[in-house]
Amino acid sequence: xxxxxxxxxxxxxxxxxxxxxxxxxxxxxxxxxxxxxxxxxxxxxxxxxxxxxxxxxxxxxxxxxxxxxxxxxxxxxxxxxxxxxxxxxxxxxxxxxxxxxxxxxxxxxxxxxxxxxxxxxxxxxxxxxxxxxxxxxxxxxxxxxxxxxxxxxxxxxxxxxxxxxxxxxxxxxxxxxxxxxxxxxxxxxxxxxxxxxxxxxxxxxxxxxxxxxxxxxxxxxxxxxxxxxxxxxxxxxxxxxxxxxxxxxxxxxxxxxxxxxxxxxxxxxxxxxxxxxxxxxxxxxxxxxxxxxxxxxxxxxxxxxxxxxxxxxxxxxxxxxxxxxxxxxxxxxxxxxxxxxxxxxxxxxxxxxxxxxxxxxxxxxxxxxxxxxxxxxxxxxxxxxxxxxxxxxxx
Amino acid sequence: xxxxxxxxxxxxxxxxxxxxxxxxxxxxxxxxxxxxxxxxxxxxxxxxxxxxxxxxxxxxxxxxxxxxxxxxxxxxxxxxxxxxxxxxxxxxxxxxxxxxxxxxxxxxxxxxxxxxxxxxxxxxxxxxxxxxxxxxxxxxxxxxxxxxxxxxxxxxxxxxxxxxxxxxxxxxxxxxxxxxxxxxxxxxxxxxxxxxxxxxxxxxxxxxxxxxxxxxxxxxxxxxxxxxxxxxxxxxxxxxxxxxxxxxxxxxxxxxxxxxxxxxxxxxxxxxxxxxxxxxxxxxxxxxxxxxxxxxxxxxxxxxxxxxxxxxxxxxxxxxxxxxxxxxxxxxxxxxxxxxxxxxxxxxxxxxxxxxxxxxxxxxxxxxxxxxxx
Amino acid sequence: xxxxxxxxxxxxxxxxxxxxxxxxxxxxxxxxxxxxxxxxxxxxxxxxxxxxxxxxxxxxxxxxxxxxxxxxxxxxxxxxxxxxxxxxxxxxxxxxxxxx
Numbered sequence: 001x002x003x004x005x006x007x008x009x010x011x012x013x014x015x016x017x018x019x020x021x022x023x024x025x026x027x028x029x030x031x032x033x034x035x036x037x038x039x040x041x042x043x044x045x046x047x048x049x050x051x052x053x054x055x056x057x058x059x060x061x062x063x064x065x066x067x068x069x070x071x072x073x074x075x076x077x078x079x080x081x082x083x084x085x086x087x088x089x090x091x092x093x094x095x096x097x098x099x100x101x102x103x104x105x106x107x108x109x110x111x112x113x114x115x116x117x118x119x120x121x122x123x124x125x126x127x128x129x130x131x132x133x134x135x136x137x138x139x140x141x142x143x144x145x146x147x148x149x150x151x152x153x154x155x156x157x158x159x160x161x162x163x164x165x166x167x168x169x170x171x172x173x174x175x176x177x178x179x180x181x182x183x184x185x186x187x188x189x190x191x192x193x194x195x196x197x198x199x200x201x202x203x204x205x206x207x208x209x210x211x212x213x214x215x216x217x218x219x220x221x222x223x224x225x226x227x228x229x230x231x232x233x234x235x236x237x238x239x240x241x242x243x244x245x246x247x248x249x250x251x252x253x254x255x256x257x258x259x260x261x262x263x264x265x266x267x268x269x270x271x272x273x274x275x276x277x278x279x280x281x282x283x284x285x286x287x288x289x290x291x292x293x294x295x296x297x298x299x300x301x302x303x304x305x306x307x308x309x310x311x312x313x314x315x316x317x318x319x320x321x322x323x324x325x326x327x328x329x330x331x332x333x334x335x336x337x338x339x340x341x342x343x344x345x346x347x348x349x350x351x352x353x354x355x356x357x358x359x360x361x362x363x364x365x366x367x368x369x370x371x372x373x374x375x376x377x378x379x380x381x382x383x384x385x386x387x388x389x390x391x392x393x394x395x
Numbered sequence: 396x397x398x399x400x401x402x403x404x405x406x407x408x409x410x411x412x413x414x415x416x417x418x419x420x421x422x423x424x425x426x427x428x429x430x431x432x433x434x435x436x437x438x439x440x441x442x443x444x445x446x447x448x449x450x451x452x453x454x455x456x457x458x459x460x461x462x463x464x465x466x467x468x469x470x471x472x473x474x475x476x477x478x479x480x481x482x483x484x485x486x487x488x489x490x491x492x493x494x495x496x497x498x499x500x501x502x503x504x505x506x507x508x509x510x511x512x513x514x515x516x517x518x519x520x521x522x523x524x525x526x527x528x529x530x531x532x533x534x535x536x537x538x539x540x541x542x543x544x545x546x547x548x549x550x551x552x553x554x555x556x557x558x559x560x561x562x563x564x565x566x567x568x569x570x571x572x573x574x575x576x577x578x579x580x581x582x583x584x585x586x587x588x589x590x591x592x593x594x595x596x597x598x599x600x601x602x603x604x605x606x607x608x609x610x611x612x613x614x615x616x617x618x619x620x621x622x623x624x625x626x627x628x629x630x631x632x633x634x635x636x637x638x639x640x641x642x643x644x645x646x647x648x649x650x651x652x653x654x655x656x657x658x659x660x661x662x663x664x665x666x667x668x669x670x671x672x673x674x675x676x677x678x679x680x681x682x683x684x685x686x687x688x689x690x691x692x693x694x695x696x697x698x699x700x701x702x703x704x705x706x707x708x709x710x711x712x713x714x715x716x717x718x719x720x721x722x723x724x725x726x727x728x729x730x731x732x733x734x735x736x737x738x739x740x741x742x743x744x745x746x747x748x749x750x751x752x753x754x755x756x757x758x759x760x761x762x763x764x765x766x767x768x769x
Numbered sequence: 770x771x772x773x774x775x776x777x778x779x780x781x782x783x784x785x786x787x788x789x790x791x792x793x794x795x796x797x798x799x800x801x802x803x804x805x806x807x808x809x810x811x812x813x814x815x816x817x818x819x820x821x822x823x824x825x826x827x828x829x830x831x832x833x834x835x836x837x838x839x840x841x842x843x844x845x846x847x848x849x850x851x852x853x854x855x856x857x858x859x860x861x862x863x864x865x866x867x868x869x
Contacts, residue, residue: 236825254818278480298844433798434798473828473849490849491851492840492842492845513827523823526811529827532825532827532828536803540798541798542803586777746824
């Protein structure tokens with residue numbers, strides 16, 4: 001077995017997408033995962049599956065626009081059913097004073113090429129039949145939608161394997177060996193895997209891995225929870241979000257509703273153990289019913305949680321860390337990395353292969369904040385939201 | 396939304412749960428028992444007198460009920476447990492959405508899970524048609540509600556359960572067309588080793604046709620009725636179809652481990668039981684502090700053994716909480732002996748239970764060694 | 770046979786309840802599924818994807834095949850729900866668009 005060019009740590013959707021893109025460029029890739037991502041308390045496993053350009057940091061808009069061009073053909077490309085639906089998304093507000101910030105956000109998005117517009121009053125209620133009467137305005141984009149994050153992660157991994165990548169589950173990255181300031185091998189337990197580069201895409205566990213080499217990253221960890229209901233008659237075509245209440249809602253093809261929005265779970269990332277927070281189940285379900293009354297009688301079937309990594313100003317850290325050479329990171333996607341995962345993979349792979357930074361990734365320099373940013377678990381931080389929030393209340 | 400606070404919370408009001416509650420309430424611990432059903436007893440009220448006679452489930456339960464009601468156990472019935480967090484906070488919801496939402500939350504220092512077992516489906520094509528049910532459903536209809544599952548009934552699965560049910564259905568006025576094998580794996584609970592020939596002989600004396608050599612292949616709609624297609628297993632004999640209005644599939648049971656897993660208890664596959672069972676030790680303790688399991692969920696068969704395990708779990712929980720009487724160790728020894736006796740008696744009826752217990756014991760020892768080494 | 774045979778004399782069922790807009794009567798202690806079964810009703814809903822008739826299967830509250838709608842709340846298990854005077858339950862409505 002020849003040594004890989006790149007070892008990717010983390011088989012979540014970002015790691016798997018990068019592995020696939022690197023393999024397409026002809027590089028030899030080995031992916032390591034501590035467990036069997038996306039299974040377990042991971043961000044990919046707890047993602048609400050939003051595929052959207054709306055409601056993210058302006059710096060990410062070029063990535064989102066490019067990703068939305070790629071998603072419609074991704075199923076054919078990966079030869080997999082990803083459950084991708086492009087049925088639009090409406091982000092709603094219930095207070096008139098939030099319409100101004102909403103409009104300003106939409107303006108920024110339109111300038112970046114996103115097909116989004118503000119809808120008010122009756123137009124909003126015609127657009128979303130069944131929406132609660134107290135919602136007064138919304139931003140709508142017909143190109144937004146959703147897909148299944150677990151299927152997508154697995155599809156990227158399988159496609160990478162078909163192109164020759166090796167994926168090793170239950171094989172954590174435990175260390176990185178350097179010589180003369182360059183990465184020369186990835187360590188997994190007793191084994192040293194010689195390689196040219198290591199890409200750490202391990203979500204909340206990224207910082208601990210790079211810290212071993214003295215590289216401190218401005219990442220913090222959150223724990224979010226999703227709720228799924230039993231099947232109901234088909235009533236909702238698009239994805240809905242309610243700014244300020246922090247709820248996102250979609251109805252799956254099988255009829256059940258998926259409730260997200262960043263509700264906190266609880267857990268210890270170091271122990272890889274997260275548990276459902278019962279209050280989040282009840283409250284998120286009742287807020288969802290207030291947003292969209294037709295789903296009010298739905299029975300909650302299950303809830304699950306995952307750890308997410310959050311970057312500075314809710315934007316990711318992507319790129320080489322500088323020293324040692326050959327160490328790359330792609331983490332901190334702040335609860336909205338799923339939608340842009342195809343493009344992030346493609347651009348990171350190009351960067352690694354050509355050593356030239358794609359302009360769309362320039363804002364995400366992993367060491368741009370130095371040592372000053374706080375790190376740690378802040379699950380409550382994900383609950384904020386207003387009309388301009390980069391989170392936009394939806395995922 | 397109120398919080399109900401106790402010392403011990405027991406999930407499941409079947410024989411194991413009742414056994415635990417008998418002991419903990421006797422020792423003065425505030426005991427709360429939760430069950431989804433509207434009445435206590437679990438599956439016992441649906442049980443008959445057995446193939447060899449003995450008390451019916453209802454008669455057996457009457458004895459236990461009297462003891463339980465003499466104590467101070469608080470019963471919370473008609474409510475489902477949907478969340479379990481250490482140590483211990485149990486959230487419930489009413490089965491009937493128009494019922495009072497309280498008590499929403501139950502807190503206790505020890506948790507006994509006696510959540511029972513469920514029947515594993517025999518997924519014949521057509522098994523989802525209305526009128527096709529499990530043995531448990533047919534037994535509940537017959538003995539709890541006095542309703543015949545059908546007027547012309549076929550049973551799939553040749554085992555003690557199907558024989559007894561066929562006898563009782565016939566005695567209640569149903570026409571039992573016959574019993575036929577149909578499952579790809581052994582049916583019955585621990586009775587995979589029960590001699591099929593002796594069962595067939597028993598059936599003969601009961602006047603029930605066991606369709607030897609044949610196999611149920613599928614259930615179809617026949618106008619307003621159902622058809623059970625039986626293959627003969629012989630190339631020269633065509634399939635026949637029994638026209639019935641109910642088909643009862645009599646399969647094996649598997650422990651309902653959801654609550655145990657929510658509570659963080661590891662489960663292990665027990666080949667002798669053919670199912671996953673929560674890991675537990677000789678006094679029903681689990682690797683999770685303050686968590687005990689007892690009864691069918693712990694892999695055991697039979698209501699007497701379940702009651703004995705429940706009592707043991709209750710005593711072990713009481714000892715953990717320090718509410719022990721002076722003679723707790725002696726009482727525990729008696730409880731262990733009672734359990735061994737019940738398992739032995741069960742073995743005589745349906746062999747296999749002792750092998751299951753032996754496997755569970757060795758799994759427990761293995762994990763204890765593993766934990767000691769970390 | 771001992772107690773609990775269907776020949777037991779209990780008088781006429783006297784608790785009125787509704788399922789899918791039609792009135793039925795049952796005995797105190799009946800579950801909704803049992804009372805409907807006695808009345809010859811086996812199908813309690815249609816499956817969301819293919820619209821197949823479905824009814825009680827496990828009888829103990831595990832499988833949710835017997836689920837009905839009570840007071841606008843979905844997912845109520847008829848095999849666990851005791852009947853009471855005036856109980857009104859309805860079928861889940863089938864939707865051709867909910868493909869699985």
